[in-house]
Amino acid sequence: MDKHQQYERAFNHFDANGDGKISALELQQCVNVVGSLGRGGELSLADAEVAVVLIDSDGDGLLCFEDFVKLVEFGVGEEEKADDLKKTFRLYEMEGSGCITPNSLKRMLSRLGEIRTIEDCSVMINHFDLNGDGVLNFDEFKVMMSC
Numbered sequence: 251m252d253k254h255q256q257y258e259r260a261f262n263h264f265d266a267n268g269d270g271k272i273s274a275l276e277l278q279q280c281v282n283v284v285g286s287l288g289r290g291g292e293l294s295l296a297d298a299e300v301a302v303v304l305i306d307s308d309g310d311g312l313l314c315f316e317d318f319v320k321l322v323e324f325g326v327g328e329e330e331k332a333d334d335l336k337k338t339f340r341l342y343e344m345e346g347s348g349c350i351t352p353n354s355l356k357r358m359l360s361r362l363g364e365i366r367t368i369e370d371c372s373v374m375i376n377h378f379d380l381n382g383d384g385v386l387n388f389d390e391f392k393v394m395m396s397c
Contacts, residue, residue: 264276271312272313274295277302278297348387356371
């Protein structure tokens with residue numbers, strides 16, 4: 251079985267309802283089943299939704315086969331990029347809070363020579379704040395950095 255056939259088989263397994271697309275819920279459920287077998291970790295629905303947003307090529311909120319292949323191949327050689335992104339996130343977040351607030355964004359932008367008001371920073375954060383809590387967690391920061 252070649253790589254393409256393996257991807258098709260996995261895609262069909264993830265596509266529980268057989269509609270030719272993978273939803274965030276289908277992605278989460280399949281990853282968690284694999285994780286329960288001792289072959290991986292758990293995936294929250296929020297993380298699955300972020301993954302779909304990052305990879306979805308046609309904006310329908312679902313992963314087609316080509317999107318799925320991108321997702322599977324994303325991890326190959328991406329470990330360094332992920333580490334760099336985590337380090338960058340830590341520069342912007344409030345110490346130990348695990349999130350970027352308007353105040354912490356303003357502080358970091360000032361260090362970079364860009365003066366912004368708290369209101370400006372709130373608007374920037376709200377644009378990428380997927381869960382509406384007024385701050386950016388790491389997953390939302392990844393979405394922002396991919397744009």
